[in-house]
Amino acid sequence: MKSMGLNELREAYLSFFESKGHLRLKSFPLVPKSDKSLLLINAGMAPLKPYFTGLQKPPKSRVTTCQKCIRTGDIENVGKTLRHGTFFEMLGNFSFGDYFKNEVIPWAWEFITEVLEIPKEKLYVTIYLDDDEAYDIWTKKTNIDPKRIFKLGKEDNFWEIGQGPCGPCSEIHFDRGNEKVETVEEFLKAADEDRIVEFWNLVFTQFDKDEDGEYNRLDSPNIDTGMGLERIATIMQGVNSIFEVDTIKSILHEVCKNAKVKYGENYKNDVSLRIITDHVRSVTFMISDGILPSNEGRGYVLRRLLRRASRHGRLLGIEETFLFKLCENVINNSKFAYPELEEKKDYIKKVIKLEEEKFDETIDSGMDILKSYISEMKEKNVKVLKGSSAFKLYDTYGFPKELTMEILEDENMSVDLDGFDEEMKKQRERARNAREKSNYMGADDSILNKIPSEIETQFDGYNNTELDSKVSLIVSDEKFVDKFKGEGIIVTDTTPFYAEMGGQIGDKGCIFNDKFKAEVVDCKKSINGKILHFVKTVSGEVAVGERVTLKVNSSIRESICKNHTATHMLHEALREVLGEHVHQSGSFVDADKLRFDFTHFSALSEEELRKVEKIVNEKVMKAMEVNTEVMSIDEAKAKGAMALFDDKYSKEVRVVSVGDFSKELCGGTHIDNTGKIGLFKILTETGVASGIRRIEAITSFKTIEYVEEKNDLIKNVASVLKCSDKDIITRLESQILELKEKEKELNSLKNKLAGSAKDEIINKVQELKGIKVATGILRDVDAGALRELAEEIREELTNGVVVLASVAMDKVQFVAMSSKSAVNKGIHCGNIIKQIAKIAGGGGGGRPDMAQAGGKLPEKVQEAIEFVNSIIEESVK
Incomplete structure (x- = not known):
């Protein structure tokens, strides 16, 4: 068996299938195109769905790819196990109605045993129990020992997702052990124990499952295979973990250098090292495909991975930003297969560094919030943090649940994990609901997706805005029709109309002949690439096959x-x-x-x-x-x-x-x-x-x-200010100075009014339960002057409480201040303010010795102030 590096394996696979007449396509971006069912590309066949469904014509009927993929369903297990990862590459060879089992099975065997030189005695094959055709091909067209083929049920060897194309599959497995497996039971046991590992799945898409659950044979069956590049690399390099594969191990060693720790000496450290290694691969590739950190969708996935990796760096004792340096290792390992990584290196590093710095700020904020939760819990003698609070830390501040649990443990406290999981479930449901529903292949079920593949429209509009063509198809009320008038869609052989694409809107114009005229209100492309003219009939009717003139509105x-x-x-x-x-x-x-x-x-x-x-x-x-x-x-x-x-x-x-x-x-x-x-x-x-x-x-x-418009505005402003255009700024500055002087005079007068009210308020002071109580209502006094007045009155009372209100511009301001001796007797200004502000349609609070609030009901101010005495009577014992 050859020892091959990951990059060498990728090239060997793609070259092999090129030799079998396949077109090598570059990996599609991680961001799905026209597929509402996926957040990120998660399988080799995912970006090829339109070719399998017939929505789009493939560039060739035989294709091979190595596809970048992200899966986050098992993110909590990444690092804890040796096999889970979020980023991986999927090797695949595909047939779109071309070859089938007779070709793909012998090719797979040839690649494994002759190119990779894996010994036949280390290989097992599983097939669907009813797939006699696959069994015959395996036994007659390859030299595998028939005793090494096991028939399994639907759960293991049949691929389907609801309705639509599906079919049996054949999986190829590698045996890490030496004992021969002779029965299905022995095989399943060895697979459960990870002694036997599946590394290549050949899917034979030969049925179409209908609404009644019936499996109808497809006229043109397809082949869809998938082999995890990292998994086959572990086999070829004789290692047990994807983190020991050459290119990934290189990243892990770099993390160890940064953290100044050795891999394999401490389980907790190893978990953190694996998480950082995996996540930095994912984020590097995601950013190279244009994904940026955000709080929703794929941007949230990116942010979560970045912050999780950064957090585990802290656990390893790395205090400074470091992930942006590690991404260079990822780029150097993969740039030959993915040159865009090198092209965007500086950009990728900048995005990662900025997000790391932002996380440093938010995690410190999270620590402050958690400390306040702990303080509040101690006051109330509570030992369990609410799940919603822990989730807020996690979701808003990027604060991992595990970190919250560790800090609480030091205080002999814990987290309501059921409550946390409930909040997490709600969030996943929100995300699921936000993702638009579609059929299994990720396309809306529409009549437009059923336009026959032979109907094509040639775009001839770069130099033309008018030409004659033939009507090849009409859609009205979600049906194909022979003729129509009203609103609908017309497809023609050729068109000068540009269909909306690349951010440019579709052309407008008209379609007409001697007996028909319609306004073209929009022009778009369907998922399967058909150019659609959305029209409103002006007069007459048109039929399929008729000649028409298409004229673009040239000024637009x-x-x-x-x-x-x-x-x-x-x-x-x-x-x-x-x-x-x-x-x-x-x-x-x-x-x-x-x-x-x-x-x-x-x-x-x-x-x-x-x-x-x-x-x-x-x-x-x-x-x-x-x-x-x-x-x-x-x-x-x-x-x-x-x-x-x-x-x-x-x-x-x-x-x-x-x-x-x-x-x-x-x-x-x-x-x-x-x-x-x-x-x-x-x-x-x-x-x-x-x-x-x-x-x-x-x-x-x-x-x-x-x-x-700007010129007219300037003239109007000059007219209002009674000056020339060039003097507008000078005149405005002069008027602003005048206004400021008037404002100073006004504030001075208000403060004098407030000052004169002081004596009147002090003269009306009452004594309740040994505490002097001063209250008053003022007009047009701002919050600052009101506080100053309250403070002056409190100083004169020495042992008392002051509660004042001011009404201005249909709003109310309240302030309450109390001496220390009054606070010691039970006065709490925050409680007083809270209650009286509520009467005036507002809210607020504060400390025992000072509080302030606002209100929206000036007509209730008198009632609110009169209620002060009742609050004090209850408060002082």
């Missing part, structure tokens, strides 16, 4: 083109001003404006925004040519063309070049010269998520309208 198209080209220029200008970590995160382009989301970690200053705007306008004024070329993806990248973070590109791509300034891969429509943009203006710059900023901008006539 031109405005969209200007804004789209401007987004490319904005992207490059941002990179010049802010740095090359800036990447497009999303965009929206219509006829009125453009919106551009990009990766950056702080708000842009006014100076930075001005620089960006100036760069774009300089390029506009230079009237640079905008050229589009079609070339291979490799050629495009060699020429320096930028690609989106998570897009999957075909072999040939369109490269849009704005002079020698900007070069991007883009399938959208553009102007041919930047001079047509006229003028570019940034309207707003805001944050939309952690590490994601958004700019909204306008071009051309919209910019002129904007300037005219």
Whole structure:
């Protein structure tokens, strides 16, 4: 048996299946495309679902991939066991209605025994108990000993998820032991004990399970295989754990260096070392695919993994940020298979470092919150922390449950784990409900997904805005119809209409012939790539097969083109001003404006925004040519063309070049010269998520309208201020100074009024149970003056309590102050304020010697103040 490194194994597998006529595809991004059932890609076949369902035509009927995957279902076990991990790579070979069992079984055996040279006496095979066809092929087309094949039931060897395509499977297993297994019972026992491990699953998708549970044979059965790269690496390298595989072990050793500990000497340390090793692999790949830390969805998964790894670094005694350094090891180990890691190295490190620093702040905040919980529990003589409180620490502050439990243990306290689990369950249900429901393949069940594959539309709209074509399909009321009038969808052989894609909205216009006219209100692509014209009939009716003219609204198209080209220029200008970590995160382009989301970690200053705007306008004024070329993806990248973070590109791509300034891969429509943009203006710059900023901008006539509106506003302001445009600032500054002086005078008068009220309040002081009580109601006295007055009265009373109210602008302010001697007799200002504020429609509280509150019912102030004496009578014993 060969000893092969993980990278060597990956290449051997992909090369082998290329030799069998398979197209090698690069790994798809971890972010699913058009699949609402998945948060992250979790299996090799997941991104290929549209090919299996027929929604999309595969680039070839035979495909092989090594797919990046993330699974977090067993995250709590990661580190505790030797086999659990969140990130893994899945090797697979797939047939979309091409070959079947007769080919894949012998190929699998050839790869295992001849390429990997695994001894036949170390291998076992399981098949579905009713799959005699697979048994015959295994025994007749390979040289496996039939005694090493075991037939198992549905639970082990049949793949299905509800309704839809399904079928039996055949699993290949490796025996780590030496004793021969002769019965199914012995085999299952050895598998349960992890002596025999499954490493390759060949799924034969040959049935379609209907609503009645019937299994109907598919006309074109498929092959879907999956072999965990890390798992086969453990076998080939003769190790028992994925953490001992060459590339992963390299990361683990780096963690050990940082922590100054040895692996294998202490179980708790080993758990932390494994968690950090696994999680840093996951976060590095996730960030390289454009995922950023956030509090929801896949961003939350990323944040959770980062914080869990950081937390275990602390447990190992690593106080400084360190994960951002470890990711270099991950990148160096995997960059040959995944070059995007090297390309985005600086960006990945920056995201990790910022999140580590943020976690340092939040974990300290969490410690403060936990200390306050402990203090409160001691006061109330409570020994168990509420599950909801522990979950708040976990969910809001990233404070691991285990850490909360450890700290509480030191205080002889514990956590209500059932309550915590209940809160966790609620959160998972919320996440599940937030994920849109779909069929098993992750696509909405729609008539649009059933458009026959032979119906294709050629887009011919880059240079044309009008052409003749034939109606090939009509959809109305979720049905295919031969003819219609009203609202519906028309599909034609060719079209000049651009379908919404890449942030650019679909074209508008009309479709017509001699007896029919319809307004095209939108143009979109279905999941299976069909171009759909959404129409409203103006007159007549149309039938399938008729010739029609399709005409794009050229003025709207031109405005969209200007804004789209401007987004490319904005992207490059941002990179010049802010740095090359800036990447497009999303965009929206219509006829009125453009919106551009990009990766950056702080708000842009006014100076930075001005620089960006100036760069774009300089390029506009230079009237640079905008050229589009079609070339291979490799050629495009060699020429320096930028690609989106998570897009999957075909072999040939369109490269849009704005002079020698900007070069991007883009399938959208553009102007041919930047001079047509006229003028570019940034309207707003805001944050939309952690590490994601958004700019909204306008071009051309919209910019002129904007300037005219601002000009009108300036003229109106000048008219109101009775000055010229250039004197507006001077006049405003002068008026602000005047207002401040008037405000000072007003406050002085209010304070004098408050001062004059002092004597009146003191003259009305009552004595209750040996305590002097001063109350009063004032008008238009601010909170600060009210506090000062209360403090002065308290000083004069020496042994008493002061409760004052002020009514201003339909709102009420209350303040209460008490001397130490009064507090010792039972007075608590916080309790007094709480009760009287409630009467006036407000709330508040405070310390025994001072408290304040607000209220919303001025008409209740007298009643509230009169209630003070009753509270004092009850309080003083």
